[in-house]
Amino acid sequence: SSLSLSVPASPDHLWMLRSMVRTxxxxxxxxxxxxxxxxxxxxEAAAILVSHARSASAVVCVVxxxxxxxxxxxxxxxxxxxxALSSSFGWFVLAALVDNATLDQKxxxxxxxNELSVTIxxxxxxxxxx
Numbered sequence: 001s002s003l004s005l006s007v008p009a010s011p012d013h014l015w016m017l018r019s020m021v022r023t024x025x026x027x028x029x030x031x032x033x034x035x036x037x038x039x040x041x042x043x044e045a046a047a048i049l050v051s052h053a054r055s056a057s058a059v060v061c062v063v064x065x066x067x068x069x070x071x072x073x074x075x076x077x078x079x080x081x082x083x084a085l086s087s088s089f090g091w092f093v094l095a096a097l098v099d100n101a102t103l104d105q106k107x108x109x110x111x112x113x114n115e116l117s118v119t120i121x122x123x124x125x126x127x128x129x130x
Contacts, residue, residue, distance in 0.1 A: 002064040009053035009076050014046050017061045021072060024063045028070055029126050039126045041097040042072050044090050045120040049076040054115065068126055069099070075119040077108050082118050098122040 005020045007013040021042045023036050042061070049059050053076040062073040082105065096099045100123040108115035 004060060004062040006058045006060045009050050009055075009057045009059045011023070011047070011050055012048065013059075014043060017046050017059065017074075018043050020061065021063060024065075025070055025124075028065060030070070030124065031127070034124055034127075037097040038070065038072070038122065041094045041101070041122045041124075042074065044094040044097075045072075045074045045122060047102075048082065048088075048090050048094075048122060049074055049078075049118060052078040052082050052118065054079050069081060069123050070126075071121055071123045073119055073121045075117060077120050078116050079114050081105055083130070085111055094120075094122065099125045 003020070003024055005017065007016050019038050020040050022035065025038055030038070046059055046061070053059065056074045057077045059074055059076045064073070066073045082103065102121050104119045104121070105116050
């Protein structure tokens with residue numbers, strides 16, 4: 001099952017994403033530390049996207065619970081590629097907090113001049129046997 005929320009691409013609205021993720025994730029078999037790690041990773045991913053997002057755009061957050069793990073997708077429209085993300089400190093922190101983190105960049109739909117749809121996904125596995 002999945003749940004999504006779209007908020008303006010502004011630091012002032014990131015609390016809504018954190019709150020939604022915390023609420024959804026708290027219903028799953030994650031420890032308090034794992035829950036906090038996932039919320040922090042989502043916050044970091046959203047902050048990276050907001051810093052690159054086109055003005056007046058949105059950050060869309062989708063929380064998807066599958067067998068064995070939770071995956072959170074955050075997507076925003078940017079005017080330029082998110083460069084050097086894999087070597088930035090923010091990405092390093094984000095990747096250390098979750099079991100899997102990926103970055104996907106593709107032309108925006110509908111196509112617009114230099115616009116990209118950038119998605120950061122993070123995944124946290126449930127404890128085995130739980």
